[in-house]
Amino acid sequence: MSAFIPPVPEPSVVFRPEELQAIEKRLRRWEATTLRDSLGKQPERARGFVSTSGANVDRMYTPLDLKDSEYLTKLGLPGEFPYTRGIHPTMYRGRLWTMRMFAGYGSAEDTNRRFKYLIDHGETGLSVAFDMPTLYGYDTDEAEAKGEFGTCGVAVSSLHDMETLFGGIDIGAVSTSMTINSPASVLWAMYLANAEKRGVAWPNLRGTIQNDILKEYQAQKEWIFPPEPSMRLVVDTFEFASKHLPQWNPISISGYHIREAGATATQELAFTLANGMEYVRWGMDRGLKIDDFAPRLSFFFNAHNDLFEEVAKYRAARRIWAREMRETFGAKNPRSWLLRFHAQTAGVSLTAQQPEVNIVRTAVQALAAVLGGTQSLHTNSYDEAYQVPNEKAVRIALRTQQILAHESGVANTVDPLGGSYYLESLTDRMEEEAYAYFDRIAALGGVIPAIRKGFFQQEIANSAYRYQKEIEDKERTIVGVNDFVVEEGPEVEPLRVSQEAYERQLRRLQRIRKERNARKHASALDALRKACEGDDNTIPLILDAVRAEATLGEVCDVMREAFGVWEEPLLY
């Protein structure tokens, strides 16, 4: 592959050598006098300081930490390569991030009500959480779904459920994100078939399917099929979207779950971008032109507790992606170079103890995402260490974003922390560490062989265990958990999924199976089976199947038969 390399702009050294020499001289003097005296009187609180991810944090950062920093090549200007400072020239001065609250519980009716509640309170994009059976490609009435109906998200087993989910919502105007992976193409087909029935043209649809199967094997674990057929399904969506849905993101390459499973910020950054590049390779191997699909690749990152580390992570991600897309993969369209991302505050950081305090944690995390230039944001609710959030908790979470947007002032200028000696040094370091991981992954034969060897899984498990040990040994303070503890009773208002909704769902599925055109249904599934066994793009056949009212479980059964199921390496 011959890479296209556009001319590199002239480097500009931020500090002149003589100035750096003077700073260094002054620093040494300060250490020997002012600092030494101070430490003599008041030692520091700890022998060393580390970030949430366990990275060493120095006492202070100065221009000396940036002496190799060339402003134009490493930072540049927003809206221009390498996009370190942001993907838009005016960022939030032009348009605020999309306030997109991840929501879903119970039946499609329940979640439809929650969507309308959120829209009424000022949210600007939709995000669907599906229940466990849906995520694994099972219908509510299958044995595997026992006890899981609507508990972690909404149950969508049929086109009928999808229609109900978006009933009364203007899907031609709102953008919709769907957290669905292994069966992503099936749920997407239901969304597209619903739009068709409502007369909304596909090119007008805006939204995202998560569809990131690699991180499922690594972290989130909602896989069905083995990696190769799964990747084929993903590339099918790239191809179909590039032809029919110019405003749709067929993937959201996600570090969020990698982080939630225990990874450090650097691991989240490195594994996510390695996965992103793997999707690009698969797309190009299919024969797709990079500039036909790369502009619609989107990303999803976690926003954890350590503010500067998180901001550095987003900035490093943009810079690495832009460089790799332009220089390694030869993308020529600047839109292919842009790393656009959604962020969600860290669910794993929420405590069951003193749950209201989670409101504050979430605010700090959301601030990091905004300072890092996110395109959309979900803020967790304070009761989520217990349950799917209740209405009041969700409203407070949304209000947190509105305060950041309208009261805090951080949206008034682009990349407000840019130029901070600490932040820039951290951005550089995370970038370097990410490349070290890329090398390790390549040495293992690439992303999929590394999954088979359990590499990511073990790295993540190791980090999760180390973090927990730090809490256990009180090296790390978690307010309300290992310090500042109070005796308290349960203070969260519970939200329960109704038995009635479950029974209604069972009846609905029964009725669909009885009343649909059996011949059309069978022939659509047959055609899909043939496509799965061959090389044709599966999306048109999945669309035909859901139009013929095949259920999610039925479509996935055809694919399970054709592709087999994944068994993961067991380790801890």
Next chain:
Amino acid sequence: MAKKIRVLIAKPGLDGHDRGAKVVARALRDAGMEVIYTGLRQTPEDIVEAAIQEDVDAIGLSSLSGAHMALLPEVVKLLKKRKAADIFVAAGGIIPDEDVPKLKKAGIKAVFGPGTPLAEIVAFFRSAAE
């Protein structure tokens, strides 16, 4: 030397959240116990079968998806049916407070919520197995 305590750590149902289960598995192993981790998507039948095959003293069930009431008591019931009620069962994960007494009544010996110190879990398995 005393016989090592054998513990099965299992993930019942479809729940894919395995961070907690793995951290607990490792803490028990580091505390000198023999740990068998089942992996994901185990039915109550799978779990009981594995527990009997592996001759464990205890089972730790991890559930974060809200399916705990449907799946956890079933494990205790099946153990009784298989005449293996001497294997004791503990649970952890996202379990609302009001469900804890119900689970205990169903024979789950302990329920560990978010933020439980590992030391407490280790101590529980050790004392319960003795």
